[in-house]
Amino acid sequence: MAEQPQGQTIATVERAADVLNAFTELDGATVGVTELSERLGLSKAVVHRILTSLRVKGFVELDEDSRRYSLGPASLSLGLTYLQKIDVRDEARSFLRDLSEQTDETATLSVRRGDVRMYVDQVTPSREVKMTVQLGHPYPLHAGGSSKAFLAHLSDEFIDDYLSRPLEQLGPLTMTDPDIIRKDLALVRSRGFASSLGERQEGAGSVAAPVFGHENDPVAVISVCGPVERFQNEIDDIAPVLLESTRRLSRRLGWEA
Amino acid sequence: MAEQPQGQTIATVERAADVLNAFTELDGATVGVTELSERLGLSKAVVHRILTSLRVKGFVELDEDSRRYSLGPASLSLGLTYLQKIDVRDEARSFLRDLSEQTDETATLSVRRGDVRMYVDQVTPSREVKMTVQLGHPYPLHAGGSSKAFLAHLSDEFIDDYLSRPLEQLGPLTMTDPDIIRKDLALVRSRGFASSLGERQEGAGSVAAPVFGHENDPVAVISVCGPVERFQNEIDDIAPVLLESTRRLSRRLGWEA
């Protein structure tokens, strides 16, 4: 459970951090001052000053033609510096590729920190109609195959605490009732994989299974995902292939059954 | 040339950005309050408050045992959101793999923004003595094979402006004399690749060549690198393989000779 840090903070720094986080949460590649101002409840003058400050340091860039802002190279630098901490990514790459080839669907790798998970890698098939995911975007743990594959294998304390708070409705099919989610998590645990048909993202289907390392909690989750119409009929074919992959990767990462 | 933005900034936000940038510039995975305080010329109280503010928003994490700080998941999120903008990375991956296999050395991909470049991908060989690079760390453009492969192919205006400023001495073999650098850049252009023996990093050798797309400036640079002892004798074998790869990738990215 993400513990809120004690200690004095600086409101201005928190606002700047909110501005940066907004870039990862919004869908477009560029963002305008007014949009951020409304989203964060700050005056346009403040947003503009924050963005200018972040520009000076390389965290955002201004497209002078459109007068909109996008992330800059210092943001990339941050992320890649962090990425060096994630050993599982290089190990998982060939598994993703094999999975994608075998299923002719997109294979993804997710990692979790606290209450959120994010895609950190994906391999997509050559076909034209396929699903692609957004790397780096933070998702809650109750919606979607990859999220549930994490949540199902966390401690009871974590699950109780997580489900004690209001859950975000990502789309019309997102489950937000704790009792229903608990039943689903029990099913995930008994089958070893989670499936999702439109819960996180309308029209998207996925099958996801955890990857374990030395510790009890999953190190990562691998999923196979695609358009929901195809998935209705493919889950039973995909799941065993996926489970074989996650078992092999888990063993490589030091997991002992 | 990176144009300094006009307009009002917020000093506190700039300080927070300096704190985040310090994580990408320092070598260790964790950083202490005093270290940052001395590095940035800020009081320990300010640094502590900035770090606490960034913790609240997920940009840094505190290791409570060591009481040191490291980057957090929001930093990863930022970087991966930016990474989605870089199309060349997925295209280049198989070239890196082939290169690494053919040369039995490490193959790297770099991108540039303004005055700095950074490694965004690498494939390392299975051998034990090999070179690995740090993704995300910003490097200046005058030292090292990959940096020179960028600089040599930028406009004269850019080169003049870049060389008009004091150049950082990365190691004992770094060239900082503009005239010497211009001669080296001319050699890079005539051969099509750049080489480096210990200029960026002592003990490290590399051969690097630019990858072009639709525009005049290089989109990326691919390098092959390893321990300098091996490179003295391998440059002539590696360069033609590297140039073949960068030509094929350039054509795939829409380059026209």
Next chain:
DNA sequence: CCACTATGTTCCACTCAACGGAATAACGTT
């Protein structure tokens, strides 16, 4: 175990840097 050193964390008096409303500039559309 204790003393010492080094580093992280908290407190609080002081002041100037950050704020926001309004004016201005710039851009796109009709």
Next chain:
DNA sequence: AACGTTATTCCGTTGAGTGGAACATAGTGG
């Protein structure tokens, strides 16, 4: 050209940020 929308700049106001010092914690050596 006029209008609507968005980005940028200005400036009076004040409370949020600063930093020096005190306190807490951790590691090391005798």
